[in-house]
Amino acid sequence: MARATARRTRIDRALALASVVLALVRARCVEGGSHEMHNRWIRRALNLERGASGGKPSAPRVVDVNAARRSAWLAGAAYCKHGIQNWTCAYCVDGPTRLRDVGVFEHKRKRVKAYAGYDGKTKVGVVAFRGTDPSSLYNWVEDLDAMHSTLPTAEVKDGVGRVHSGFHDAYDSVRKELISHMIDMRTKYDRMWRHFEVEVTGHSLGGALSTLVALELEALGFQIKSVTTFGSPRVGDEVFADFWGKKFGDRTMRMTHAHDMVPSLPPRMLGYHHVATEVFQNASGAYIMGDGSGEDPRGSDSEWTHASLADHLVYADLPMCNCNM
Ligand SMILES: *[C@@H]1O[C@H](CO)[C@@H](O)[C@H](O)[C@H]1NC(C)=O
Ligand SMILES: *[C@@H]1O[C@H](CO)[C@@H](O)[C@H](O)[C@H]1NC(C)=O
Secondary structure, eight states: OHHHHHHHHHHHHHHHHHHHHHHHHHTTSSSOOOSOOOOHHHHHHOOOOOOOOOOOOOOOOOOOHHHHHHHHHHHHHTTOSSOTTTTOSHHHHHSSOOEEEEEEEEETTTTEEEEEEEETTTTEEEEEEOOSOGGGHHHHHHHHSTTTOOOOOEEOSTTSOEEOHHHHHHHHHHHHHHHHHHHHHHHHHHHHHSOOEEEEEEETHHHHHHHHHHHHHHHTTOEEEEEEEESOOOOEEHHHHHHHHHHHGGGEEEEEETTBSGGGOSOGGGTEEOOSOEEEEOTTSOEEEOOSSSSOTTTGGGSSOOOBSTTTSEETTEETTOOOO
16 A cells, blocks of 8 residues: 555656656747647546535636736746846736836745736736746645645744745745835825735745735735735645635635646645635636635546646746746
8 A cells, every 4th residue: 555655656756747847848948849749648647636525605706817817927927037127027018017116025045036016007016926946846846745745834823724834934035025015115105096905916836925925914904905826736724724715715816727736735635725716727728716615626626637737837828937038
């Protein structure tokens, strides 16, 4: 039994590695790969964990696809190496809006990067977190699997549950400067418009960090307009997910995509639970609104395998890590 599990884990890793290489080639994050290959066999070969129903229905909402696309652009821009601050990066200039007063916050060793700026058009502050560098994505995913991941142990606030300590540390590495920039922006634009709302977004690890920053900003009295994450891993335990759902469930789109494996990590058997509300884009491109339980059986969990990193790299039809400029 143990040997079979170990073997399956090895096979999973090998297949996942193949998948990430294909994904990076497809998403043009690395050079090469002229012939189109299919990783359907990888999907078929694996049958990873499937979640059971949490069953806590909330009123169904309509998926705002335009809002999802806007957030995807903003999350993608966080991957740009240069030109975020003056909004000249490729995703910046091609994106839906122009931000000003942009601050970029980076912890090089922990590979965390975020920016925060102000959208004068919609009059909202934007916070966006980048995910792991695509070149180390595979290692990062491996660290989150059942064999390597830790229990949710980091405390956020009293009674709010516990979150993954790695996500907590990563967030901690940029939080001071980021929050201070947000407070400066609020002071400036609140005075100007008597109104300052915040939109939070992030892809992959950045989705987990977005979840944490939204909680802290709200605690500091910021008005959170929306939280949109793409391919976020599970952030914390069920107490955390419950707390989150009550506060932000109706303002959150936790986007998942087809066979993306990251939302299946860290596993539920370690005590992790997804936050609401999932919006699942299935392999044919249809958006399916989650039931508000966090672990909606019709969402990402309905895919009988989660083996794709290709699906992790494309959200709302936009390649997430294509900004090498
Ligand atoms: C924007 O910033 C980048 C450095 O990040 C710089 O190379 C570029 O010249 C700047 N562009 C403008 C228009 O200021
Ligand atoms: C995606 O969802 C749509 C609408 O529910 C459905 O018609 C379609 O068959 C689904 N595609 C897959 C691949 O599950």
